[in-house]
Amino acid sequence: MEKENGHQLEANTRDPTDIEEDEPLTWRFWRKRRYIVVLLAFFGFFNVYSLRVNLSVAIVAMTENRTVTDENGEVISWEQDFPWDSKQKGLILSSFFYGYILTQFIGGFIGAKIGGNIVFGVGIGATAILTLFTPLAAKHSLEMLLAVRIIEGIFEGVTFPCIHAVWSRWSPPLERSRMASIAFAGNYAGTVIAMPSSGLLATAYGWESVFYVFGGIGCVWLILWMAIVRSGPDRDRFCSANERDYIMKKIGVSSNKSIKHPWKAIFTSLPFYAIIASHFSENWGFYTLLTQLPTFLKDSLNFDLDKTGFLSAVPYLAMGILLGVSGYLADWLQMKGYWTTTQVRRNFNCGAFLAQTIFMILTAYLLDPTWSVVCITIAVGLGAFAWSGFAVNHLDIAPQHASVLMGIGNTFATIPGIVSPMLTGYLVTNQTSEEWKTVFFISAGIYLIGCVIYWMWASGELQEWAKTPEQKALEMTQHQRANANSYTNEALDMKGDGK
Template sequence: MTFLENGKENGHHAENIWQMEKIEEAEPLSWRFWRKKRYIVVLLAFFGFFNVYSLRVNLSVAIVAMTENRSHIDENGTEHWTQDFNWNSKEKGLILSSFFYGYILTQFLGGFLATKIGGNHIYGVGIGTTSILTLLTPLAAKHSVEMLIAVRIIEGIFEGVTFPCIHAVWARWAPPLERSRMASIAFAGNYAGTVVALPASGLLATRYGWESLFYVFGAIGCVWFILWEIVVKSSPELDKYCPKEEAEYIRKTTGNKDNEKIIPPWKAIFTSPAVWAIVVAQFAELWGFYTMLTQLPSFLKDTLNFNLDKTGFLSAVPYLTMGLLLGVSGYLADWTQIKGYLTTTQVRKYFNCAAFLAQTVFMTLAAYLLDPVWTVLCITIAVGLGAFAWSGFAVNHLDIAPQYASILMGISNTFGTIPGIISPLITGYIVQNQSAEEWKIVFYISASVYIIGTIIYWFFARGELQEWAKKPEQIAYEKKMNGTNSNPEQRRGYDNNAIELRE
């Protein structure tokens, strides 16, 4: 089935042709990324998300070292047991979830501000400020648990703007047929940061003390912030180092205009089933993700008796898998659209829902088996296959309303942050005795959430531009196309033109 035939079946024939005529021909993705400024933006965004997650997950490992009972023998030969912080499971759950109390507050604000002053600046400042606060975390922890929680909340406030703001960057820098791969490659930085931070945190904590985790990753984030602010501009037109041909190609394919005034249709946004499908899918994916992100080191130590070094490395394996698969899923998503095998709606639904179903199966198996090898393998597969879900819901904002994508991401990520708050708290209350049976309940809850997300996204997700998000020129074009219905020859002319452009 061709792209145009799919468009007819979905009732969006005129819109498909309009997009094909706007896009002309998708440029191939060259390995010489430095020749295209938008690929440099993707690379720096990748390292930005690397910092976002390395700054977020280091506490998951650090808290194990901070509360670990350590033995030492004094000069008289007497063995003593000490720990830096005597926090119980509820207090640890509160500390791990405190980041998300702040994180949830700025999702919507970040998306709204990005449409006004540019997503690149807010994205950079959010990560840069979090890096500075990370450097101060050891001092806060030694002062009091209340101070540590306060610092983590403030970190969450500044990191909360990052995901909404990056969609404002893609709205300006990403051609439509490159959105999946550009966004997926950048989002892979989340998992690269997790892959590096978890084992590195275990090694740093063992060799240099838990304080070193925060000093090392905080310093890396500060260096990245300086590079980002120097290199990345809000749009290709404002970047004097972006080739004119590339800037014109991006402008033409995205349809962006300089100083374009954006007035969001709030009622239409909040009553759109397509928007709420994204919200539910993001909630479901991040429930499982945050559960593993914050609890996996403790789970491996409690049920499988891994020491701190092994815990860090094994906790990183699922995210290494996901990071690698993100590039694959993004490329496949774009490729199936360019070749005309699937419509955008089909790509989003198939990728997202298939991933959720697979995650449900393997999360349940992980809970049932509780074997050192098979459990880690099941968790790795479950988390890794989430990469295909990110080529569904995470890019979907740009499909249905590109000029409002940062606002939509702010809305969906606000709800997506709730699992980061609730999951550690629920786990803290369930896992009182660190028993295998208690951990099984945690895994079963995650599997159930995935199933709910699958059902809702399948029935309500959409991949086409929504009526309330169309620009005047698109509406005018569709009216013109509708006027050709009575003239078959003119209709065939538009169809043939679009086919030639695609090929």
């Protein structure tokens, strides 16, 4: 009974800033300001990918032959709005990534300095505005269209790195996987919705409508994001005192301007290189399928063109759904104490990569339409668990520097977006099954290499070089107290022995 009373007393006197710690996960996101941030980040990433992939569908309508008839309804000519050849179309579609790769590091650095919320909003908002001008640029000249796409890539390049600056201020450690995974699910929701709807818009209202609709949606989101989201709970007057104190206690809040990045330690950190290798590997498979899946379905599996758009979206729908599941599961395993953070990151990431390796190989051999789509869907969908591994790992090892680490890592992870489509085009010259096997084998091999590197070097612990002076001082105080208690206990034991 005495023990029970002791527990009751402890429960009644615990720090009020811990009051949220034992609350069950809830769908009532509007009760917590940080969950509203997550929801708006989800729609932000929805825009990131819808603005990125809409051209891949619209360009089909822009370059397809259409008939011109006279007053009697007789066909007098076949015309294209834009007579681009395959090389020019490839250049247009890849031009986005030439700008995208340039601002990864810059986005993370600026986000850490002035606040990730501002950089995230401006990056997506500027891309949306430029999207509205895409039809005008295309009608002006090919060079103008390329310039607009490159500039769009420059602005969108800051989004992934700077969102880590948002999480570092809003996300308590045991909620990082969940919050980040839900937000990143917007990428795949944007892909799933933009691909088929762009085709419908182009057919019903003309290819220009694709850019006007998605550009307009992005502008509406920009207004909401800039009006609602602040850099941290301490800057948000609508964040309750209880939630603010809880977040600040769990993660701490320091001035972004005071951050000094330990560059030597960063570039000699094996856990950081494990994240880079994993991110590169995941993106290789992702971009290979994102750019080549419709062609593979048509050339090797003989799907009709009208079905390829829908089937190409199915794997990303699976990934979007599983991202929420994997995030909740990762946090739950840590909350319950079943796995440490390192175990969660390593097991989720490497388990997903091993499964993706297997299903990529199966896709290469099972050239049955149904089973190939199933294998590809599973391979892409399981990537959600990898995202609950490497994608939030920056926040574990160095929360104060997470946006910069993401910027550096995403620079390398963007390379597959440029190289993979070019390599596939070089390998698949005759559209044979054997050529496609090579493409899938390469992806499987890269997944396996990423798995091995991450398993060896990954860590979920705060790195020594990433600790703030306050954290080091606190650790020293705790160490001194532990030593003092140890000496006291030894003295009491010796005194007892003397008696």
